[in-house]
Amino acid sequence: MTIDLKTLNIEPRRQTFGHIARRFGEDRPASRYEEGMLDVQATKHFHYKPFWEPDKELYDASRTEIVMQDWYALRDPRQYYYATYNIARAGMRAAAQHNFDFVEKRGMLGNLDAGWRAKVEDYLLPLRHVAWGANMNATQICDRGYGTAVTAPAIFTAGDQLGIAQVIGQIGMDMAGGGGEALEAAKEKWMTADYWQGIRKLVENTLVEQDWFQLFIAQNLVIDGIIYPLVYDSFDASGQAHGAAAISMLTEFMSEWFSEHSRWTDAVIKVAAAESGTNAAKLSAWFTKWRDQTGEAVRPLAAHVLGDGGDAAVDQALATLNARAAKLGLST
Amino acid sequence: MAKKLGLKQRYGLLTRGLDWETSYQPMDKVFPEATFEGIKIKDWDKWQDPFRLTMDAYWKFQSEKERKLYAVLDSFAQNNGQLSISDVRYLNAVKLFITGVSPLEYQAHRGFAHAGRQLPGVGPRIAAQMQSLDELRHAQTQIHTISHYNKFFDGMHEFPHMHDRVWYLSVPKSFFDDARTAGPFEFMIAIGFAFEYVLTNLLFVPFMSGAAYNGDMATVTFGFSAQSDESRHMTLGIEVIKFLLEQHPDNLPIVQKWVDKWFWRGYKVLGLVAMMMDYMLPKKVMSWKEAWEIYFEQAGGALFEDLARYGLKPPKYHEQATADAEHLSHQNWSIFYNYTQAAAFHTWLPEDDEMAWLSEKYPNTFDKYYRPRFEQWRQMEKDGNRFYNNALPQLCQTCQIPMAYTEPGDPTTICFRESEYKGDKYHFCSDGCKDIFDNEPEKFSQSWLPVHQIFQGNCGGADLGDVLKWYNMNVGADNMDQNVSPEQALWDKWQAERSRVAAE
Ligand SMILES: [Fe+2]
Ligand SMILES: [Fe+2]
Numbered sequence: 001m002t003i004d005l006k007t008l009n010i011e012p013r014r015q016t017f018g019h020i021a022r023r024f025g026e027d028r029p030a031s032r033y034e035e036g037m038l039d040v041q042a043t044k045h046f047h048y049k050p051f052w053e054p055d056k057e058l059y060d061a062s063r064t065e066i067v068m069q070d071w072y073a074l075r076d077p078r079q080y081y082y083a084t085y086n087i088a089r090a091g092m093r094a095a096a097q098h099n100f101d102f103v104e105k106r107g108m109l110g111n112l113d114a115g116w117r118a119k120v121e122d123y124l125l126p127l128r129h130v131a132w133g134a135n136m137n138a139t140q141i142c143d144r145g146y147g148t149a150v151t152a153p154a155i156f157t158a159g160d161q162l163g164i165a166q167v168i169g170q171i172g173m174d175m176a177g178g179g180g181e182a183l184e185a186a187k188e189k190w191m192t193a194d195y196w197q198g199i200r201k202l203v204e205n206t207l208v209e210q211d212w213f214q215l216f217i218a219q220n221l222v223i224d225g226i227i228y229p230l231v232y233d234s235f236d237a238s239g240q241a242h243g244a245a246a247i248s249m250l251t252e253f254m255s256e257w258f259s260e261h262s263r264w265t266d267a268v269i270k271v272a273a274a275e276s277g278t279n280a281a282k283l284s285a286w287f288t289k290w291r292d293q294t295g296e297a298v299r300p301l302a303a304h305v306l307g308d309g310g311d312a313a314v315d316q317a318l319a320t321l322n323a324r325a326a327k328l329g330l331s332t
Numbered sequence: 333m334a335k336k337l338g339l340k341q342r343y344g345l346l347t348r349g350l351d352w353e354t355s356y357q358p359m360d361k362v363f364p365e366a367t368f369e370g371i372k373i374k375d376w377d378k379w380q381d382p383f384r385l386t387m388d389a390y391w392k393f394q395s396e397k398e399r400k401l402y403a404v405l406d407s408f409a410q411n412n413g414q415l416s417i418s419d420v421r422y423l424n425a426v427k428l429f430i431t432g433v434s435p436l437e438y439q440a441h442r443g444f445a446h447a448g449r450q451l452p453g454v455g456p457r458i459a460a461q462m463q464s465l466d467e468l469r470h471a472q473t474q475i476h477t478i479s480h481y482n483k484f485f486d487g488m489h490e491f492p493h494m495h496d497r498v499w500y501l502s503v504p505k506s507f508f509d510d511a512r513t514a515g516p517f518e519f520m521i522a523i524g525f526a527f528e529y530v531l532t533n534l535l536f537v538p539f540m541s542g543a544a545y546n547g548d549m550a551t552v553t554f555g556f557s558a559q560s561d562e563s564r565h566m567t568l569g570i571e572v573i574k575f576l577l578e579q580h581p582d583n584l585p586i587v588q589k590w591v592d593k594w595f596w597r598g599y600k601v602l603g604l605v606a607m608m609m610d611y612m613l614p615k616k617v618m619s620w621k622e623a624w625e626i627y628f629e630q631a632g633g634a635l636f637e638d639l640a641r642y643g644l645k646p647p648k649y650h651e652q653a654t655a656d657a658e659h660l661s662h663q664n665w666s667i668f669y670n671y672t673q674a675a676a677f678h679t680w681l682p683e684d685d686e687m688a689w690l691s692e693k694y695p696n697t698f699d700k701y702y703r704p705r706f707e708q709w710r711q712m713e714k715d716g717n718r719f720y721n722n723a724l725p726q727l728c729q730t731c732q733i734p735m736a737y738t739e740p741g742d743p744t745t746i747c748f749r750e751s752e753y754k755g756d757k758y759h760f761c762s763d764g765c766k767d768i769f770d771n772e773p774e775k776f777s778q779s780w781l782p783v784h785q786i787f788q789g790n791c792g793g794a795d796l797g798d799v800l801k802w803y804n805m806n807v808g809a810d811n812m813d814q815n816v817s818p819e820q821a822l823w824d825k826w827q828a829e830r831s832r833v834a835a836e
Contacts, residue, residue, distance in 0.1 A: 012483035018490045036472035044496045047509040082469040083398035090395035132350040142445040163387035169346040180345045201356040
């Protein structure tokens with residue numbers, strides 16, 4: 001029996017869930033971003049205190065010193081929910097794979113000057129350990145953070161950072177003609193080379209930071225905000241004189257990702273800083289603390305890659321970052 | 333030129349190689365939860381990656397699945413797919429799911445993020461992170477699927493608010509709070525092994541095949557789409573338990589205790605599924621007893637035979653759960669029939685053909701113990717005196733279900749157990765729940781028991797109306813008997829309209 005359903009009068013009795021209508025101040029349709037995110041995390045009547053942190057609730061806003069009236073104010077301008085996140089990344093990663101195939105087909109890695117090739121192995125390949133540290137930090141922010149508005153994009157970022165570590169890993173294998181030798185050598189540099197130790201120490205310091213919003217500043221704003229422009233802009237630009245077009249192609253994913261990631265980072269910080277003078281002061285103090293540590297940590301690497309031009313490149317990255325932070329309402 | 337690597341080596345380089353032994357900060361500060369549960373790991377490198385999924389492959393597979401799923405959800409909404417369900421009563425299963433299960437998917441997401449940060453081995457850490465992403469997927473796709481039903485039907489509109497407050501929802505909530513507040517290894521055994529591996533088929537198969545039998549194409553599509561995630565989760569769960577048992581003999585007694593505890597915890601939560609299968613589905617898939625036989629007795633039996641080589645025994649009280657399968661759904665449905673005035677879904681008495689089905693599926697118990705009860709309530713209903721129980725029930729301190737279960741082997745006597753801790757008395761529905769309390773009294777004495785909280789005035793006020801208001805319940809629509817519900821009236825109107833149109 002087929003029935004023309006159009007002849008039935010089927011009117012929705014409500015447009016969205018009650019908790020969302022209350023936020024809207026009216027019952028109107030909500031987006032999938034809103035329905036999948038708003039108020040999804042439990043807030044009340046937790047049954048047991050965590051064994052691993054008995055002085056806090058399971059979800060507890062006091063895991064950071066930042067205070068928000070409404071944690072769901074920290075929106076993601078990309079409006080990612082799981083589906084749109086994965087679809088966006090699958091597209092970016094397919095484009096990156098296309099570049100990998102193109103570079104391999106044309107033998108473009110063979111165009112690298114021998115000297116610069118060694119530099120690339122020195123600066124680029126150990127960066128996968130920095131990305132791995134960033135993955136742990138993003139996971140930590142998801143774990144300890146408060147409110148799905150910020151914790152959901154945090155686990156997406158964890159996936160991104162792992163994906164980036166693996167893009168670098170793939171570059172390392174291609175540079176070694178398909179084997180793991182270059183990556184193993186890179187790990188040795190990460191562990192022992194002088195020009196990496198400042199950064200490794202910096203990353204290890206972030207791994208023990210318990211205030212998740214401070215970690216957000218340290219990782220997403222400062223470390224990513226200095227290392228990405230330094231490596232994927234300044235180092236990359238120098239490489240162009242040494243036949244490094246292939247490296248630009250293979251790291252395009254990171255450049256594209258960084259500008260997208262920064263949109264989210266900036267939106268979250270801007271709202272938190274605008275919330276109160278106390279927040280702004282805390283965020284500013286964390287910013288300057290991690291900026292100074294990071295600035296010093298990257299100088300030996302920049303000098304190793306760019307020689308005398310290293311300090312100028314770091315200064316430029318710092319100036320860009322300071323300007324960015326100022327726009328977010330932080331004092332620098 | 334170096335030789336190209338095999339898949340396993342390649343995966344190893346892209347993941348295992350990432351980790352390093354920290355030296356500027358001590359490892360036990362980087363992984364502060366690695367040892368406090370007493371689990372001993374000699375060599376994380378012995379971890380076998382159960383699936384070798386790099387992020388590029390993850391994004392590709394998952395995005396393809398999401399495209400397909402959301403295409404179905406869009407067309408379901410456009411075509412008023414809610415009209416194709418078997419009967420409006422079916423939606424009560426959906427209400428139970430969005431208020432009771434979807435918030436657990438979210439909890440799993442955050443819990444695996446915790447494990448995905450805290451487990452010191454890089455292999456399990458990555459697997460846990462991917463599961464964290466998957467579980468967020470499950471929470472969000474379920475919300476997006478049920479969003480359409482919420483536009484037309486009651487009892488779904490306040491799912492997070494209710495999950496944090498409503499009396500019976502504290503059963504699933506406290507279950508997951510328990511796992512989440514445990515250390516990362518217990519969490520992996522509780523959720524990764526006991527829940528995802530041993531018991532998952534008793535949760536998802538009933539809900540998803542229930543959806544299929546009852547014309548809910550949206551939920552079916554979600555269920556199918558989640559299947560490949562679930563198989564990864566199951567592989568992770570079994571790998572974790574084997575790894576812990578292989579790493580050190582001292583782990584066995586700890587793991588055994590967790591298996592015993594989480595079997596019983598999970599089994600008690602699944603009582604909600606039992607009543608859903610036997611009473612709420614207009615078109616029945618199979619009985620709870622049959623599901624228990626297939627998915628626990630047979631599949632679980634084979635599993636524990638396999639794990640016996642590590643010295644692990646089947647969970648304590650599993651024989652009792654098997655014996656209880658004759659009673660569980662009937663006792664639970666009775667509880668909810670009694671207290672529908674305080675629930676965000678409807679109940680009703682089984683019709684004659686449903687009673688016949690129950691007699692056939694439960695030949696040892698239904699006619700003897702439960703049919704007379706339902707017939708008495710049916711008579712009361714006919715007399716215009718539908719039975720509602722106005723006395724608040726006592727809840728089990730551990731599982732938080734009203735104390736309405738009977739003694740093992742004696743289905744006419746209610747089972748009560750009690751323990752004393754720091755001068756206070758605590759009450760339990762079963763030996764299993766009492767054991768769990770006695771092993772961790774400090775933890776379980778903290779339970780936020782809804783009935784206690786009502787008595788203490790923490791739930792909006794002293795009378796039922798105040799409490800329901802505090803639940804954000806739409807009184808008269810979300811609660812009470814199915815037969816007097818607005819959505820039944822709406823459904824009947826739609827059906828009448830369809831018949832009229834068909835006749836023309
Ligand atoms: Fe799930
Ligand atoms: Fe219990």
